[in-house]
Amino acid sequence: MESKEIIARLERQNYLMEKRYEILKSMICDIYDEVIPQKKVCPICKSEIRCYIPYGTPKLRYHAQCPVCLGAERERLLARYLELHWENLTAHKISQGEPVKLLHFAPEGAFYQHFKDNKNIDYYPVDFNPDFPYHIVKAVDITDIPYPNDYFDLIICFHVLQNVTDEKKALKEVKRVLGPNGSAIFCDNINQELEVTLEDEKYDTSELREQYYGNGQYVRGYGRDYIERLGSVWGRDSIVKYSVDELDAEEVKKYYLRRGEEICIYKKQIES
Ligand SMILES: [Zn+2]
Incomplete structure (x- = not known):
């Protein structure tokens, strides 16, 4: 067979x-x-989607991830919170006609472009790792934040604190850079079966951390006292919880949220 014939075939x-x-x-x-x-x-x-796709390790969760933005259940909970409470969260800034200064630690891909493109947001995506997969404005250690006092209106910090040894210093820094009436939204993995957070210096190898905290990178395994730990620095009365378990069944079903998940919102009061 001629080569031309082979190519045509x-x-x-x-x-x-x-x-x-x-x-x-x-x-x-x-x-x-x-x-x-x-x-x-x-x-x-x-995006209009037919279904959420399976995601997660070690156990694959069904209806977990959006096939377009790859946001999972916890990010959908945050998106709903921001949608329903945006005006309240940013009222002090909107009234001045200024963009909202948002500090976002370890930015989730699902939100990154959305925040970046929003003209009403002055966006500061940051991470401890200078080689973070998304473009960050600065490599930032949460225990030593290189911004002035009262600088930000909103801080979002998901899945960071569980990796930080000096938790109290990190929370103090967040409080320092947050402006009056500003809010910080925090979320970490919580083991609802644990009444008290598990933390022990002797679990100092990735194998032991994997065994006791569920992840080799974590420095503690948060339990149901997560909000009290935040409150020990910020003041318990300044924090509210937005929990899937308190939402109505329709909302949970519509957005495929996951029972047991929660985010904590700290509002910095104007000190008198
Ligand atoms: Zn999506």
């Missing part, structure tokens, strides 16, 4: 493969439309 096969793929794709979409006629709206990226 391969091109034809390729074309047919692409056609088959297109047909298969449209068949899968038809099946989805039949089985799951009602599309869902992801509260983070606002």
Whole structure:
């Protein structure tokens, strides 16, 4: 067979493969439309999706991740909180006609572009690691934040504190850089079966931390006293909890939220 003939045949096969793929794709979409006629709206990226995809280790969770922005249940909880409380969180800034100064530790990919593109937000994504996968404005150690007192209006810090040895120093720093009436939203992995946070200096190897805290990087395993630990520095009365368990069933079902999850919101009072 001539080489030209071989190439023509391969091109034809390729074309047919692409056609088959297109047909298969449209068949899968038809099946989805039949089985799951009602599309869902992801509260983070606002995309219309047919279903959330499985995600998580070691146990895979169903209906966990948005296939467009990759936001998971906890990020959807934060998105709903921000959507419902944005005016309240930023009222002191909106009234002055100024953008909201937002400090975001270890920014989640699902929110990164959304905050960056928002003209009403002056966005400061930061992380301890200078080689963080998303562009950060500065490498920042939460126990020594390189910004002046009262600088930010809003601070978001998810899954950071559980890796920080000097927890109290970190919380004091957050309080220092947060302006009056500003809010800090915190969330870490909490083991609801633990009444008191597990923390012991002798668990000093990644194997022991994995065994006792559930992750080799963590320096403690938070229990149900998480909010009290934040309150020991910020004042318990200045913190509220936004918990999936307190939301109505419709909301939980609509956004595929996960029972047992919660975020803590600290509001810095104007000191008299
Ligand atoms: Zn999404």
